[in-house]
Amino acid sequence: MTTVERTGITTPANGLLVFDTNLKSFYYYDGTTSTWVRINSDVNGRTNFKRIKSTDVLSTVLAAELVAGGNVKYKLNTNTLYEINGTVTFDKSIDLNNAYLQGIDSGDDILISGGNVFDGATGGTIKGLTIRSVGGKVFNISGPNTNTENLIFRDCIVANSASVGSVNNMGLVFLSIVQFSGNTTGITYSNINQLLLSNLGWFGNNTGTFETLTGTFGLVEKQGGFSAVNGTAVGFDVSSNPTITGDAVLESVVFTGANAVGYIKSYTTGTYNGYNFNNKWNIRSAGIPVETDAVAVGGVNLDSPYGTGVTTTLTSTAVKIAGATVPNDFFRASIGGADNRLKYLGSKKRFFTVNAVTSFRGTAASNTIYVFYIALNGAAVQKSKTYIFTNNATDVVAVPVQTILELSPDDYVEVFVQRYSGTSDMLTVSLSLFMR
8 A cells, every 4th residue: 555545544453564655664553552653663764755767757757846847847845855766868957946866876877968957046965976968057056145055966977068057156065076077168156155175076078167266255165186187178267356255275186187378267366476366265286386375475685786785874773774675586475565575465374484684884983783673563573683793884794684473464574773882874785585
């Protein structure tokens, strides 16, 4: 009997035994408690479950879902598990509607569509399938942008599709252990609060742009896996300058392949010469430059012709050494709009080793003691204090100054000097300031 027929029996006899064809279990009727008891378990099996086999007629098996989708797509039942068994070709798109769609073996359980496979404004969970869109997109999902919709896509293969598609305006998008093979173009993510990409494999037979980010993201984490980028393909595109309000990580992803132009289509603003991302990103992946606050660096120098120099008028109070400095190498740092200055432009505070060396002469033939400092945000740092003594105006003296400082974003360092005793000012011949 079906479940409806069994439960519809009027005054069943105590001990009546029935095989339920829906739940595939024997039940007996307990007249003492007036309940049906499952023989092989005291817990009934899942009722919100449908198995879709390769031999099924979809319009029959998914008749209710077709009506719910307005006869233009299959709108799945929320919180219902749909199992794909074998190769199933869908004639219309699927609206996930926060359902669960899965196969047991992605090698045997295959979902094919001539157009878009997943189409709608809701999320859901997809796992254990091979998915193919012959003439459309695998994903065409655009949520309400209220951080309420989540899409989980894992343990799957996306193969030989016209486009992997687009996922927009979602709260959470989580892809894990997914293979992409033979797709004409990849996927675009837009306006997602939490984007998590774990161990994705993009094979070298994919073309176009594999992954594109546009819009605003709360956080992005792409970790593990590989992208084999050949020909004119692009592995990762951030050229629209996506906004990251939290943090972004690209870690332990191997970028490889015969692409002479580059694996990354980089930010067009906010990055550095020879690099790809802005200061919100932490990049540690093979095949592309390392970009993190930990490798922030900057240097400036002043170099006057021998026999000349730049005068700094000294007092008993520390002042910045005068002179026009030339910027050298910079990453997540700048001159901060001034000479003899290095400004930290990372997103998190960190410790730096700050080094400075200056060569100078006194301006008067008198015994003078000078005190040099590294300065932080315009104030001399006492722990960096270095003394030196001169006794004439002809010798050129070199002074190294070094310290370790914790810098927050937009903090800056400079080289200061004061006259401790004597009357001489200072004529700077050269100055180098470096932090890393």
